[in-house]
Amino acid sequence: MTHTEGMLRDGALENKTIIVTGGGTGLGKSMAGYFLRLGANVVICSRKADVLANTADELRQSTGGRITFVACDVRKTEEVEQVIARAIETFGRVDGLVNNSAGNFISPTERLSYKAVDTIVDIVLRGTYYFTLALGKYWIENQIKGTVLNIVTTYATTGSGWVVPSAMAKAGVLTMTKSLAFEWARHGIRLNAIAPGPFPTKGAWDRLFPEELARKFSFENRIPLARTGDHQELANLAAYLISNFSAYMTGEVITLDGGEVLSAGQFNFLKEVTDDQWDAIEDQIKSATRTGKTPE
Numbered sequence: 001m002t003h004t005e006g007m008l009r010d011g012a013l014e015n016k017t018i019i020v021t022g023g024g025t026g027l028g029k030s031m032a033g034y035f036l037r038l039g040a041n042v043v044i045c046s047r048k049a050d051v052l053a054n055t056a057d058e059l060r061q062s063t064g065g066r067i068t069f070v071a072c073d074v075r076k077t078e079e080v081e082q083v084i085a086r087a088i089e090t091f092g093r094v095d096g097l098v099n100n101s102a103g104n105f106i107s108p109t110e111r112l113s114y115k116a117v118d119t120i121v122d123i124v125l126r127g128t129y130y131f132t133l134a135l136g137k138y139w140i141e142n143q144i145k146g147t148v149l150n151i152v153t154t155y156a157t158t159g160s161g162w163v164v165p166s167a168m169a170k171a172g173v174l175t176m177t178k179s180l181a182f183e184w185a186r187h188g189i190r191l192n193a194i195a196p197g198p199f200p201t202k203g204a205w206d207r208l209f210p211e212e213l214a215r216k217f218s219f220e221n222r223i224p225l226a227r228t229g230d231h232q233e234l235a236n237l238a239a240y241l242i243s244n245f246s247a248y249m250t251g252e253v254i255t256l257d258g259g260e261v262l263s264a265g266q267f268n269f270l271k272e273v274t275d276d277q278w279d280a281i282e283d284q285i286k287s288a289t290r291t292g293k294t295p296e
Ligand SMILES: CCCCCCCCCCC/C=C/C(=O)SCCNC(=O)CCNC(=O)[C@H](O)C(C)(C)COP(=O)(O)OP(=O)(O)OC[C@H]1O[C@@H](n2cnc3c(N)ncnc32)[C@H](O)[C@@H]1OP(=O)(O)O
Pocket: 102, 103, 104, 105, 106, 107, 111, 112, 113, 114, 115, 116, 117, 119, 120, 153, 166, 197, 198, 199, 203, 204, 205, 207, 208, 209, 213, 217, 222
């Protein structure tokens, strides 16, 4: 068994219909593909109909699963409602939602226009709560114990410069996850989140790790486990969180980042110390301890 293999058993998502926003590309596409392999019906949506159509064809062929797509800008409530209506029309009901659509780019904040900030916040925060609110109303009215999975980021908790609109919006999504998890638990609706570290995708790399940066920074130095994530690792966790296997978990955010977020540890700079230096340091500390000991 390796980390690039599917984790859940065949049929683990049988009879579930799951909407994956931003499911035409990147991590959304990988999650959608794995959900199909586990027997789910999948609806993918985003703005680009041609990208969605190609992905739906590809995944239908590679998995033999049931998938449909609807073009939708998550910032428009009427389009969000159309996706849900089409999912119900096609598959009879909706059981799960993965809020994965996002917009982001690195920039010094003082260079941003108001519109640039609004664009990111609207896609990430507004888009997520529009979809969650619309489905929550449907689930409560129809007594369906739905599940929401929100894809956030590690800096939703730590904060981060140079991606401030995304950090503000993802933090809002995280707070919504926890708040609604409590409020809607009485309806059997669960909400959880994943905070991924770096997982190579064209969308993220073009906007957050362009060539100019890639030449200067290496993931091997940055990430304790010395690699980026594999899409299947994220899909495995997502499938678990959207499945009934996680029925007792709600309001949780799970970090999947090879330990990247732990770099704030105050003594982590000691990574640079060699074995010989440690021998000398140990001697110094022990000697200071002996000198400082109170005589018996
Ligand atoms: C050292 C190691 C670090 C490695 C890090 C690795 C990666 C870690 C990942 C961390 C977390 C990742 C989170 C993610 O969200 S990744 C997902 C990224 N994917 C996308 O963003 C896909 C969708 N994005 C887009 O479509 C566009 O990028 C955009 C969000 C901008 C939306 O496009 P749209 O066409 O709707 O908008 P406009 O082009 O009209 O732009 C709107 C305003 O924004 C201004 N803008 C756009 N880009 C920039 C820029 N680069 N800098 C400054 N301003 C920008 C644009 O000018 C518009 O404003 P104005 O009209 O006022 O000019």
